[in-house]
Amino acid sequence: MNDKLSTYKMIASYYPDVKVRLHTPAHQGVGRESEYFSDRIYAYDLPFFNRNEFYDIEKSIAELYKTNHTFFLTGGATQGILVACTLLGRKHRKVAIGLNSHLSVIHGFIMAGLDPLFIPSFSLMPTAAEVIQALETAGSEVTALLLTYPSYDGIITDLSSISKYCREKNIEFIIDEAHGTHFPFLEEETLSALAQESDLVIHSLHKFVGSLVQTALVHLPKTSKITEDEVITALSVFETTSRSNLLLLSIEEAIHLAFGNERKSLFHKAAQKCQELRYLLDNFGNVLTYDAEVRDPLKLFLYSDRATGEEIAALLLERGVDCEYSNKKGVLSIFSFQNTDDDFAHVATVLEQVYKTLDDRETGQFFDERILARTPVMRCLPREAFFASTRKKVSLEEAKGMVSCNSIKKIPPCVPVLIPGEEITDWHLERIMPDTLVEVMT
Template structure:
């Protein structure tokens, strides 16, 4: 985001620390130092402060109703899973990103925010001000259609064992021409890695609705 404290060049410069399988002494030392600080008296005080700030955010969200709320079942005090009845979690993530808030994970139902003792009072103040700014905008949006539970949970129509389908003779087809065929490949949605299509499964209209029209799949050759 434009409000980021880091430049693109700075981010690109540190990426090699995480993109190598070779042990990074700098990264290990940083982790050890973070653990040491976290268990110190000062670190515990910072954790307590971050938890209190998260509670303030929850109290603020309580005033917004279903327009923007949170999942009270999340037990980690430093995590807030935002839920909204206007748009999807992915759309909410894109919307908040434009205001300088970068979530941890977005799904169909909501957006996960994770905080730590590295977030200072100014960060939380920014969060409160931003939420107060965006809620009136979100409130103007129409309430989204409630989808049935079957939209998220399905029972694949298995025609073959996955292993047998994988080792069969295959052919590649556009997804629209593969309707009714038996898949010999896997397609996952990342994150979180949930399978949309698995080997041995019959390709149905459900897949056509969730995969882009230019998707090419491998199917069992008839």
């Protein structure tokens, strides 16, 4: 990138001849002695720009993504989800969502007063057939769909079929693609929600594209029935009056780099190296293998018929490989454009070592695929339970049959296993510690 970024030019050109600053922020753009930050970082933090001053910059980014408009977010993908739910509240009542929805979706439903229809599915990530069946069964009652795609661990579904169905039935379709932000920069770019007809797409830039934590995007596709003014109105509810210039600069830089040939080649190379690791694992049988349902080119979900995911993760960490997360089922490994040839070579060596360690063990059954899937029994709207005036706090084992006022979530990936308005059932007692305190309606 030879030219200075537009965000940088705006920051650098702000009243350069001013001698004395009598305004916030207190650092006034001048760094003090610090063990952690350079003077330049403080200079980026002055002044504050309103969103309308960034309109042209966002429009130029929209041209890269081929959207009607792309909005910069400095409150993470969570901010984008809350905006999406607020927009849904403008004309919808009952909205279909998957069991793999992030907790922020539930929070958005609470604020917007929405009624969730949970899509019945065999696993947390619903298939296209399960989504369409749920929408068919619900009939005209459900007028919108907010789908988390891909799943946290990289499982995808047939977005094209879902999109076509939603268009035919006039169902508003919003996609939380926080965990697929890198799809537009891979050869398999058609995996991206932006390749389908939809009404809103949310991206989390820090996860895979390389910008700072808390950076995200809301895309308004050209096919959207939502207007720019409606998005801007919803954004105003969740946006600070003084957005971080450092985050804004990071957003623009990361996107321009990602669309550049050099960075794109690194994405493609990482995807190819991941495929080579899959070829290696193909030699190990079920002793150490990967979930073929994980179609994200940069993710490997490792599992074994000889050990739990936690045990595999411990063996990897002993050998210097730290992964995203593990559970009883397996271990999620996420690769990026930053990983070098040496990184992949080391991982390959470690996988061979772990395979040899596990090969001596007895086979066993370590995970029930259906353990996380449920059909929530909703007794009232999440908003009604969340703001219930009469409530009490009891242990989970005492709460069976009662209605929860709060959420219990599994982190990662911050998917709720109990939400406000949901009846507490045997399913919860079997999967959550029985002495867990919950608030219930009285």
